[in-house]
Structure formats: structure tokens, C-alpha cells
Amino acid sequence: MDKLEIQGDNPKPRFGHTLNLISKTKAILFGGAIGDSSQYSITNDVFSLDLNSLSWKKLSPQGKKPSVRAAHASCSIDLYQVLIFGGATGGGGLSSDELFLLDLKSGEEKALWIPIEVKGKTPGPRYGHSLVFIKPNIVVFGGNSGNESLNDVWFMNLERSPYSWNYTDLNKGLEMPPARVYHAAAVCSSGAANGMMVLFGGRANDQNALNDTWGLRKHRDGKWDWVKAPHKNQDQVIPKVRYQVRDFHIELSYIHIYI
Numbered sequence: 001m002d003k004l005e006i007q008g009d010n011p012k013p014r015f016g017h018t019l020n021l022i023s024k025t026k027a028i029l030f031g032g033a034i035g036d037s038s039q040y041s042i043t044n045d046v047f048s049l050d051l052n053s054l055s056w057k058k059l060s061p062q063g064k065k066p067s068v069r070a071a072h073a074s075c076s077i078d079l080y081q082v083l084i085f086g087g088a089t090g091g092g093g094l095s096s097d098e099l100f101l102l103d104l105k106s107g108e109e110k111a112l113w114i115p116i117e118v119k120g121k122t123p124g125p126r127y128g129h130s131l132v133f134i135k136p137n138i139v140v141f142g143g144n145s146g147n148e149s150l151n152d153v154w155f156m157n158l159e160r161s162p163y164s165w166n167y168t169d170l171n172k173g174l175e176m177p178p179a180r181v182y183h184a185a186a187v188c189s190s191g192a193a194n195g196m197m198v199l200f201g202g203r204a205n206d207q208n209a210l211n212d213t214w215g216l217r218k219h220r221d222g223k224w225d226w227v228k229a230p231h232k233n234q235d236q237v238i239p240k241v242r243y244q245v246r247d248f249h250i251e252l253s254y255i256h257i258y259i
Contacts (some may be wrong), residue, residue, distance in 0.1 A: 011047045016070030016088075022104060024082045025051045025259035030084060033070040040253075042068040042090050048108055061102060063113035068097040070155070071133035071182075075138060077158065080104040083138060085118075086126045094125035094146050099163075110112075123154040128181035130218045132197045136216065139197055140165075141216070142180050149179040149205045153216065153224065168224050176226045177214045179205050182243040188215070196227075202243050209241035 027049040035039040044066055046059040050240040066072075072087025072095060080084025082102045087095040099116040106112070123129075129143025129150075142150050153168040170176055183202025187206055197213040203209055212230035 004054055006049070006054050006056055009047065009058040010056050011045070011058075012041070016042075016072075018072060018074040018084075019049075020076045020082050022076050024039065025045045026080075027051065028082050028102065028104070030082070030129075031066070031072060032067050032085065036173060041092075042070050042088075044068040046102070046111070049106075055110065059108055059111050061111035064115050066098070066100045067095055067114045069141075071127040072212060073129050073143075075131045077101075077222070078179045079131045082140070083131065083133075085127055085131050085140065086123075086143065088127040092146070094127060097122045097125045104130040116163060118156075118164060121167070122165050123152070125144045125231050126150065127200075130183060130184075130185035130197075130199060132185055132187050134187055134195065134197060135196065137218070139216065141185060141199065142177070142183060142195070142202070149181045149203070151177050157222040170224060170226060177212065177227060178210070180210060180243075183210070200231075200239070201241065207244050211239055211241040213238075 011029055012034045014032035014034045017029055017100055019027055020030045021027050022197035029047040029049065031044050033042045035041060040106065046061055048057045048059055066084050067089060069087030071086060074084045085099040086097065089095055099118060101114040103112045103114055103251050123140050123205055124145060126145050130141050132139050136157050137155040138158060140154045150207030153170055154165050155168060156163055156165050183199050184221055185197055185199040188196050188198050193215050196217045198215050200213045201210050215227045215229065217226060218224050
């Protein structure tokens with residue numbers, strides 16, 4: 001992977017942020033912590049990255065914006081639209097479990113934050129989780145509630161209003177991923193796993209890093225289930241255990257494809 005020289009309003013070095021493609025030539029960076037693990041400040045700033053001109057631009061969206069946060073999750077749901085959920089505010093605090101939409105369909109100068117009204121029970125505050133879009137659903141998995149790591153699955157159908165979170169009880173004697181935080185997840189777009197949410201690694205409740213791979217799939221009857229990625233042979237090379245790879249790594253890899 002080549003190192004790129006990016007011009008413009010370069011964001012300060014940070015961690016725990018998210019970066020999502022909103023078109024073939026634009027990506028949106030949100031939030032994260034500026035500094036290092038010993039001394040940092042948490043942000044809620046927004047930057048766009050133009051992949052044609054290789055330049056950053058700081059945006060000032062209107063509307064009710066999310067509080068400062070890091071280790072949140074985000075996903076693109078349509079061209080020029082990004083959803084933000086959860087995160088940590090520092091000092092042991094967690095962000096609210098509100099769902100926010102960043103809408104850039106009218107252009108960057110008219111970018112708008114829109115809180116999404118949700119009815120009923122929610123996944124609850126958490127950090128280090130994942131959020132993906134498997135049309136027409138967004139799916140939240142795992143993370144840490146502030147007390148323990150989780151392996152629960154929640155989905156929301158974006159084509160049904162009023163919007164509501166639905167808990168999917170998959171623990172019915174079937175094999176499923178152990179609880180984890182700081183894993184990586186993305187939706188596969190080709191091959192045998194096409195349409196699945198594929199997750200890798202993370203950190204377990206015992207603080208050990210993981211390197212297992214799982215696929216979450218939805219069947220035509222509406223049921224969801226997990227499938228563990230098989231190993232073809234004992235000599236197969238698999239990635240080493242790791243955590244905090246998250247969406248940042250996935251989305252950067254995706255951007256590299258377009259470059």
C-alpha cells in the first residue's frame with residue numbers, strides 16, 4: 001500500500017474514530033480521540049476526504065450533533081449518508097444510545113445531523129462494537145457495556161417506520177461468537193459469503209485477543225444465524241490474534257481499492 005500525501009484541512013492524529021466511504025470518491029471521518037493513550041481529548045469533528053484531489057476538508061454540519069466520542073461505530077447506508085451509534089466519552093463514561101444520521105445529499109456546505117427517533121428498547125450504551133448495513137437492516141454486534149463485553153445482535157429495518165431496534169436471540173444451543181470488543185466487521189459482497197456480516201478478532205472478557213472468523217447471515221424466512229469460518233487444512237495461514245482493528249482498517253482497505 002502506497003503512502004499518500006493528503007492536502008487541505010488535515011485532521012490531527014487520532015484513534016478510536018471511524019472512516020466511511022459515502023461514494024466512490026468521498027469518505028467521511030468522524031470523532032475519535034486526539035493524543036495518546038496517556039493524555040488525550042475526545043472529539044466530535046467531521047472531515048471529508050476527496051479521493052480525486054487527495055484533500056481533506058473540515059465540515060460544520062448543522063442540526064443536533066452527537067456528543068464527543070471514540071470507539072463508536074458507523075456505517076454508510078446510502079450515497080452521502082452515514083449512521084453513528086454508541087461510543088465512549090472518556091473517564092469511564094459512555095455515549096448515549098441515540099442513533100444519528102449525517103446527511104450530505106445536499107452537499108458538504110449543507111451537511112446536516114439528524115437524530116433518528118427510535119421506539120422501544122435499544123441495544124443500550126456501548127463501545128468497541130460494530131455496525132453494518134445489510135439492506136434493509138442495520139446490525140449492531142457486541143462491544144462493551146461498561147461492565148462486560150457482549151455478543152448480542154440487534155437489527156433495525158430502515159424501510160419500516162416508526163424505527164425500532166429488534167433483539168435477535170441466537171443463543172439456542174447453536175455455536176456463536178464469544179463475547180468481544182474491538183473486533184472488525186464488514187459486509188461481504190462476493191463469493192459464498194455474499195451478503196453476510198463477516199467479523200474477525202477482538203478482545204474477549206478475559207482480556208485475551210482473538211483471531212476467529214464468523215459470518216452472520218439472514219435467511220429468506222427472516223431468521224438469522226451464525227456460521228464459523230472453516231479451516232481447509234491444518235497448514236492454512238490465518239491472521240494472528242488482534243483487536244482494535246475495527247472499521248477504520250476495513251474502510252482504509254476499501255479506499256485503497258478505489259485509488
